[in-house]
Amino acid sequence: MTAPTMARRQLPLLPPAQISGLKPGLADVIEYRKSGLSVNHIVGCPLECGYCVRHLFDNFSMKTPRRLMSDEAAVAQLVNHPYFRPHRTPIQLLNRATDPMLPQVKPHVFAVLRLLDQQGLTNHVLIITRWRVSAEDCAVLNSFENLRLTILVTHSAIDNPAIEPVNSTIAADSLRMLYEHADRYKTVLYWRPIVPGLNDSAEHIERARELSLRAHATVFTGLFFREEIAAYYEEHGLPMPYEGTARRKIMPEDAEQRILDAFDSAKFPGGAPWGTLFRKTSCGVAYAHGEADYNGHYGVRELCEICPPEQIALCAKAWVKPDLEEVTREARALGAVGDVEVNDRAIVVEGLDEPPRYYLQHGFGYQCHDRAKPHLYRQHGRAPIGWEAENGPDTP
Amino acid sequence: MVTTVQPIRIGVLGTHSTGKTMLLRRIEMELRAQGITVQRTGRLGKRAAAAGLPKMQHHIAQSTEWIITQGIADEIGAAAQGAEVVLLDRAAHDAIAYFHAALEYRGDTAPRLERERLLTLAATQLPKYHLLLATVLDESVPVETGHDYDPRYRRLVDHHVHQLLDRDDIPHLRVTSDPDNQAHIVEEAVQSCLKEAVV
Numbered sequence: 001m002t003a004p005t006m007a008r009r010q011l012p013l014l015p016p017a018q019i020s021g022l023k024p025g026l027a028d029v030i031e032y033r034k035s036g037l038s039v040n041h042i043v044g045c046p047l048e049c050g051y052c053v054r055h056l057f058d059n060f061s062m063k064t065p066r067r068l069m070s071d072e073a074a075v076a077q078l079v080n081h082p083y084f085r086p087h088r089t090p091i092q093l094l095n096r097a098t099d100p101m102l103p104q105v106k107p108h109v110f111a112v113l114r115l116l117d118q119q120g121l122t123n124h125v126l127i128i129t130r131w132r133v134s135a136e137d138c139a140v141l142n143s144f145e146n147l148r149l150t151i152l153v154t155h156s157a158i159d160n161p162a163i164e165p166v167n168s169t170i171a172a173d174s175l176r177m178l179y180e181h182a183d184r185y186k187t188v189l190y191w192r193p194i195v196p197g198l199n200d201s202a203e204h205i206e207r208a209r210e211l212s213l214r215a216h217a218t219v220f221t222g223l224f225f226r227e228e229i230a231a232y233y234e235e236h237g238l239p240m241p242y243e244g245t246a247r248r249k250i251m252p253e254d255a256e257q258r259i260l261d262a263f264d265s266a267k268f269p270g271g272a273p274w275g276t277l278f279r280k281t282s283c284g285v286a287y288a289h290g291e292a293d294y295n296g297h298y299g300v301r302e303l304c305e306i307c308p309p310e311q312i313a314l315c316a317k318a319w320v321k322p323d324l325e326e327v328t329r330e331a332r333a334l335g336a337v338g339d340v341e342v343n344d345r346a347i348v349v350e351g352l353d354e355p356p357r358y359y360l361q362h363g364f365g366y367q368c369h370d371r372a373k374p375h376l377y378r379q380h381g382r383a384p385i386g387w388e389a390e391n392g393p394d395t396p
Numbered sequence: 397m398v399t400t401v402q403p404i405r406i407g408v409l410g411t412h413s414t415g416k417t418m419l420l421r422r423i424e425m426e427l428r429a430q431g432i433t434v435q436r437t438g439r440l441g442k443r444a445a446a447a448g449l450p451k452m453q454h455h456i457a458q459s460t461e462w463i464i465t466q467g468i469a470d471e472i473g474a475a476a477q478g479a480e481v482v483l484l485d486r487a488a489h490d491a492i493a494y495f496h497a498a499l500e501y502r503g504d505t506a507p508r509l510e511r512e513r514l515l516t517l518a519a520t521q522l523p524k525y526h527l528l529l530a531t532v533l534d535e536s537v538p539v540e541t542g543h544d545y546d547p548r549y550r551r552l553v554d555h556h557v558h559q560l561l562d563r564d565d566i567p568h569l570r571v572t573s574d575p576d577n578q579a580h581i582v583e584e585a586v587q588s589c590l591k592e593a594v595v
Contacts (some may be wrong), residue, residue: 046424046428046429047425047429048425064428064433102429102432103430103431104429104431161418165418165422166425169575169579288476315433
């Protein structure tokens with residue numbers, strides 16, 4: 001569809017009384033997540049993706065985007081955030097409660113990018129969309145001189161319209177458009193959520209593989225299937241993909257293996273076995289920009305087995321075990337209790353929530369784990385559902 | 397701000413499980429993405445059944461009248477909420493088609509006066525529709541599991557929907573099961589709303 005590029009009218013501000021009625025987590029515009037400091041000053045989305053994380057914020061029914069504050073105020077909150085480091089901290093824009101490329105939202109995304117770029121900041125900025133991207137949009141995205149910008153296009157190809165009402169061809173067209181016009185920015189095929197029985201057939205995998213040729217990198221992940229999302233599935237009579245729910249994303253071993261086999265068997269002569277396929281978002285983003293992973297996933301070596309050899313070499317070179325004393329000093333300053341440990345995979349701390357852990361992780365380029373939430377061997381960042389227990393080192 | 401005095405009304409009709417609701421949901425998403433306020437009505441059949449009225453092949457004059465009038469009330473209510481676009485799932489003639497199909501299915505007839513009264517009631521709504529979308533049955537498309545439809549009745553409804561529209565020259569767009577056709581219809585609906593809505 002050739003949707004008009006101009007929004008009809010400015011996105012209204014949500015009245016303060018309604019902002020105070022939001023879940024506190026949603027009203028909090030800046031949130032430190034694994035992929036970076038996330039700016040979310042616009043909430044509300046008409047795209048009714050059944051698996052959306054807005055279920056977790058009781059916000060799924062808000063179909064019309066609204067601003068919580070001005071773009072200038074949001075940028076000020078970001079750059080003045082205690083965990084923000086110029087040129088280092090990865091940034092994500094509007095990845096929680098709306099789609100950044102909706103016609104009404106897009107002008108604000110561009111405004112935020114301009115404000116950041118004008119400050120000479122070179123931080124990574126990640127934008128995740130499943131909506132339309134036009135050639136004019138690509139021109140704007142190419143115009144930023146300093147930021148390391150990545151547009152990730154979510155493409156699930158789930159055929160059940162009750163779960164995935166947005167036609168996946170929209171995302172596929174956007175990816176092709178972005179890739180074709182990419183000059184200063186990079187584009188990543190964000191192939192997710194992969195759900196057994198819904199979009200993991202051989203045809204689905206082949207479609208994704210073909211699409212991956214129109215992206216600088218491809219990242220594949222499973223489904224967040226938490227209680228709120230399971231409740232939505234139940235309420236709407238949708239097929240339940242799993243019996244249980246989990247804190248982390250679910251990516252069953254069998255589906256992963258079939259994906260790897262398909263990518264491997266179709267590799268280019270002389271190409272890496274799995275092409276430019278990655279398990280982790282930051283790995284794909286870093287590869288697209290020709291850099292080492294900023295999350296230090298190289299420490300969790302079994303994640304790297306599918307990465308292109310030159311990328312593994314790049315990550316290996318950049319990955320330096322940090323000095324325990326320095327790590328301890330920083331961790332204590334953030335409030336860590338108990339022993340601080342630096343092992344061959346990660347920094348291990350106690351008593352720190354996710355934001356300070358990510359602050360340490362992005363600062364040192366080294367994984368930072370909570371002793372109370374261990375990442376088991378071959379289960380880094382994913383739920384145990386769908387995985388056989390295997391012998392492997394007990395990792396923190 | 398609502399700048400048009402009356403909302404734009406788009407109605408859909410067609411036999412069951414032909415993608416009517418999904419079509420309207422897609423139009424709704426597109427319009428909201430443009431910042432247009434939208435209300436979508438629906439679930440008339442289920443509500444009629446809950447009210448104790450027979451439906452599907454058991455449709456009678458009373459259930460037809462209930463569905464038409466309830467649909468009108470829903471539309472007026474949605475407009476009163478300040479919606480710039482009201483998506484009607486379903487348009488008034490849909491109930492007439494279900495009624496006529498049920499009569500034919502049962503080999504039954506209804507008094508001419510009763511049929512004409514209901515048809516007139518449905519016709520009063522026609523001037524309000526900005527756009528009418530009529531889905532076309534494609535029996536090769538599998539029906540959602542869990543629905544136990546009588547295929548003959550489903551075909552009859554499809555027949556009566558299109559017969560009514562064609563006989564009275566009621567302007568409408570035909571929506572086939574072809575995804576490209578559906579995408580085109582969605583685009584047409586959205587563009588016509590964007591043209592109509594005063595910025």
